[in-house]
Amino acid sequence: xxxxxxxxxxxAAVDHGADAVYIGAPRFGARVAAGNSVDDxxxxxxxxxxxxxxxxxxxxxxxHDNELKEAQDLIWQxxxxxxxxxxxxxxxxxxxxxxxxxxxASTQTDNRTPEKVQWLQETGFRRVVLARELSVQEIxxxxxxxxxxxxxxxxxxxLCVSYSGACYASEYCFGRSxxxxxxxxxxxxxxxxxxADGREWEHQRHLLSLKDLNQSDHLEELIxxxxxxxxxEGRLKDVAYVKNVTAAYSERLNDIVxxxxxxxxxxxxxxxxxxxxxxxxxxxxxxxxxxxxxxxxQPDGSIEGRRPDIFSPDTPKxxxxxxxxxxxxxxxxFNVAGTANFANGDGLCFFNDxxxxxxxxxxxxxxxxxxxxxxxxxxxxxxxxxxxxDQEFERLLSRPSAERKIPVEFxxxxxxxxxxxxxxxxxxxxICEHQSAQKPQYDNIVRQLSKLGGTPYECSGVxxxxxxxxFIPSSLLSDLRRKWVEQIEKTEVGQSPKTTEDPSTPLPxxxxxxxxxxxxxxxxxxxCRHCLRFSLGYCVKHGGVPAPWHEPLYxxxxxxxxxxxxFDCNQCxxxxxxxxxxxxxx
Numbered sequence: 212x213x214x215x216x217x218x219x220x221x222x223a224a225v226d227h228g229a230d231a232v233y234i235g236a237p238r239f240g241a242r243v244a245a246g247n248s249v250d251d252x253x254x255x256x257x258x259x260x261x262x263x264x265x266x267x268x269x270x271x272x273x274x275h276d277n278e279l280k281e282a283q284d285l286i287w288q289x290x291x292x293x294x295x296x297x298x299x300x301x302x303x304x305x306x307x308x309x310x311x312x313x314x315x316a317s318t319q320t321d322n323r324t325p326e327k328v329q330w331l332q333e334t335g336f337r338r339v340v341l342a343r344e345l346s347v348q349e350i351x352x353x354x355x356x357x358x359x360x361x362x363x364x365x366x367x368x369x370l371c372v373s374y375s376g377a378c379y380a381s382e383y384c385f386g387r388s389x390x391x392x393x394x395x396x397x398x399x400x401x402x403x404x405x406x407a408d409g410r411e412w413e414h415q416r417h418l419l420s421l422k423d424l425n426q427s428d429h430l431e432e433l434i435x436x437x438x439x440x441x442x443x444e445g446r447l448k449d450v451a452y453v454k455n456v457t458a459a460y461s462e463r464l465n466d467i468v469x470x471x472x473x474x475x476x477x478x479x480x481x482x483x484x485x486x487x488x489x490x491x492x493x494x495x496x497x498x499x500x501x502x503x504x505x506x507x508x509q510p511d512g513s514i515e516g517r518r519p520d521i522f523s524p525d526t527p528k529x530x531x532x533x534x535x536x537x538x539x540x541x542x543x544x545f546n547v548a549g550t551a552n553f554a555n556g557d558g559l560c561f562f563n564d565x566x567x568x569x570x571x572x573x574x575x576x577x578x579x580x581x582x583x584x585x586x587x588x589x590x591x592x593x594x595x596x597x598x599x600x601d602q603e604f605e606r607l608l609s610r611p612s613a614e615r616k617i618p619v620e621f622x623x624x625x626x627x628x629x630x631x632x633x634x635x636x637x638x639x640x641x642i643c644e645h646q647s648a649q650k651p652q653y654d655n656i657v658r659q660l661s662k663l664g665g666t667p668y669e670c671s672g673v674x675x676x677x678x679x680x681x682f683i684p685s686s687l688l689s690d691l692r693r694k695w696v697e698q699i700e701k702t703e704v705g706q707s708p709k710t711t712e713d714p715s716t717p718l719p720x721x722x723x724x725x726x727x728x729x730x731x732x733x734x735x736x737x738x739c740r741h742c743l744r745f746s747l748g749y750c751v752k753h754g755g756v757p758a759p760w761h762e763p764l765y766x767x768x769x770x771x772x773x774x775x776x777x778f779d780c781n782q783c784x785x786x787x788x789x790x791x792x793x794x795x796x797x
Contacts, residue, residue, distance in 0.1 A: 212267075212363065213457040214445040218251040220453045221266070222258055226613045227454050227485070228461025230478040231265040233298065235446060236285055239278070240269040243392035245446040249288045256293030261667045261700070262615060263479040265295040269446070271317035273390045274301045283307040296337065300376065300390065305334060313337040318365070319390065321376040323349070325356035332360045339363065340442065342374055343424065344740040346506040346516070347436045354437025361439045366426040367456055367491075368444025370502065372398040372419045372522075373737035373787075380736040383789065384772070399527035403767040404743065406760035413524075418743055418766065419787075420527040422520075425499035427463055427491060432504075434467070434475070451608040452494050458613065459489035481617040481667065487607040492532035495599070497523050503740055506783075514783040517753055519746050526568040530560065531599030535579075537561070537592050546580045547596060553581060558600030563589030570599065618671035621660050621695075625676065630683060632660070632691045635668075637702065639694035641687055648682040659688035666696055736774065737787035744778055744785070752780060765790055 213229035215221035224232045234252060235245040256266045268289045274282055286297055287310050296313035300320050315338040316322060316331045323342040331339050340363040341350060354362060371378060380397040382388040387395040399420050404413035426433065430441065441464075443456050461483065468475045491499075506516040523530075535549020547553075553576045560570040569589050575582040619634040631640040653675065661670035683691075744750045749758035766774040766787065773790035 212440050212442045213453055214368075214443055214448065215247075215255070215453070216245050216446055216448065216450075217247055218255055220448075220450050221255040223450050223453050223613075224457050225259050225262060225264050226483070226615050227457040228465075228483045228613075228615070229264060229457050231267060231295075231440065232259060233267040233269055233442075233446070235269050236289055236297075238270075238285065239272045239274065239282055240392055240446075242269075242446045249285075249292050252289055252294060253292035260293065262481045262617065265479075266293065267296045267298055267315060268294045269298045269317070270304070271298045271300040271319050272392045273388075274303055276303075279303055279307060283309070286310065286312065298340065302334075315363070316340060317376075318342060319376040321374050323374065325353045328353050328357045328360055328362075332357055337361070338440070340365075343370055344374060344503050346503050347429075347432050348507040350433065350438060351436040358437075362437055363440035363442050364426075364433055364438045365424060365444060366430070366433070366441040367424055367460065368448075369497075370421040370424050370500075372421050372739050372741050374740070377738045378736070379734075380774075380787065383736055384768075396527075398737075401769060405765050405767055405773075407763055408761050410760065412760055412764075413747075415769070416524040417527050418522070418524055419737075419739075419741070420497070420523050421502075421741060422498040422500040422523050423496045424502055425491060425496070426501055426504065427460060429501060429504055430460075430463055431467055440478075448495065451605055454608050454612055455487075455489055455494045455604075456491065458483070458485055458487075459491050462489060481615045483613050483615045486610070486612045487604070490532075490604070493598075493601045493604045495529045496531065497527065498530050512781070513752070517742075517745055517783070519748070522741060522746055525562060525566045528560075528568055528570075529599045530568075530597045531558075531601070532597065534559070534596050534598045537590060537594045537596060540590065540592060543586055544580055544582045545590065546578075549579070549596075551598070553579075553598075554602045556600075556602035557598055558602075560597050560599055561587070561590065561594045563594075564591070565589075615667065616669040617667050619668050620672045620674060621670060622674045623656065623660075623679070625679070625681070630681075630687075630691065632695050634695065635699060637695060637699045639691055639698050641691050641694070643683070643687055646682045648680050652680075652682060655685065656683065656688060659685050660692050662689070662692065663696070666700075668696070668699075733788075735777070735786040735788055739785045739787065740783070742778065742783070742785040743776065 212231040212233060213224035215224055215232050215234040221232045221234055234255060235242055235247055237246045237248060240246055252268060259266050270282060270285060290310040290312045296315050298315045298317040300317045314336050316336045318340040321342065322328055322339050323345060328339050338361045343365045350364060376390065378389050381395040384397055385395040387393040399417060401415040402418045403411050403415060404418060405411050441460060443460065445452055464477065468477060500521045502521055506514060508514055534551035535547040538546045538548040553573060555573060555576055557573040558570060559573060560568055563569050569587055571587045572584045573581050574584040622633045624631050626640055629640060629642040631638055657673050660673055663669055745753055748755045751757060764776045775788045775790045777786045777788060779786060
């Protein structure tokens, strides 16, 4: 399931192997900068549905009471445009007068327990997008408890440090609510870490900034746990990101299906050919992590399997792929020890002596000697280099880079007054005289019926009756082919590929859930599975050394605002609170 910032990205996702695409509605999406017109959604549905690719529309923010009628109208509009489901957060949607469209519970509804997923199923949801923080064990536990609920899991892209839907830091600090699609990325900011005595233990580091998720090597584990949909993050990402990441995961899934054809199949149809080799290292990333994938709870309640390398405290920016070490510096150039090939225009970066990320552009390349546009002041021999903009790879992705085709095998048969052509459940016919052939016709029949360019289809073969020995003019074969294409496109374009999900079950009325008071010192601004005590090596329960500081600990922004950290060791969780006596007007 691939993201679409816009129609161009949505079409690219289909072309590069997505089984589903999620795209923002004109309003009420969790990425306020990624809204799309209903007409663009309609065009995407028309393009996607012949491949069996579903289109899901995000209407997944909290709604004000005076917005409910507009949200209801919008859901009707995207349904009539061909959308297969809407992703929602606000339970008020369940009380609206809705069309028969499937509702998916967005990850913003904070779906991390079997009880929550069971409730969502009973409430009428047809799919649940699970919290990013869940492990294979926890996903399997949910699947066993609610086996009839399709589960969607994130497998790639940016990570929120707080459980989604349970983060109020952006709204509190900047008046921009993450639950209204306007996150100001509080978690990517610099903080000091200070203790109860005011002593500073970390200075101006990105202590809440996580690496990016990459589960490409663990898809089979997730399938076995019960996941039925793999979600790629990125509704603000560009089309090159969508192409590369979608293709990479599509190829991984194809390999799994190829090895287990009796157990698995893809949810859409058509095969893709690419002009490039997908490579996740070459796409925007802050370094990769599998997050809490292998965390598991022991019978005594203790947690095992935590990893300390899930965050990126030195920078929230993209590193890209590691390409080697600086070997020798000259006045206006340097060479690189490594096997990477470079191109004019490549973007490189490195961590300087102050652990800050510096970037520069390569102006000229001579083998492994690079001539920057301007020689970086902080560059030293032995420093590691990363490429966060591969010019040649980006050039490949800037062009048409994939083609997706649906193989069809035609069956040509004789009718009383002509011939009929059948494939994929559709039949077209022509009226013409039956003429006996003077020489074999099979090759010309295949040649004429294979001219499907400009359509999503390709001819994988033509089956003829054993006694077929007729001459059909090429022009009539072309007419027959065109009629078949017109018939199948008339049937499929704009139609939703129906599945076992039945959106017509009546939804029970629900009461609205009350809002929490943002900014109270007794209510967490963030609920995080990321734990600084653990990541800095001071969690004795997980092999760390006793902490030298006096708790409670505080995060301090550059403007002096303080946020208290609370460590809930029973849940293996870190909560972030407003420090008592401080508010966003201090």
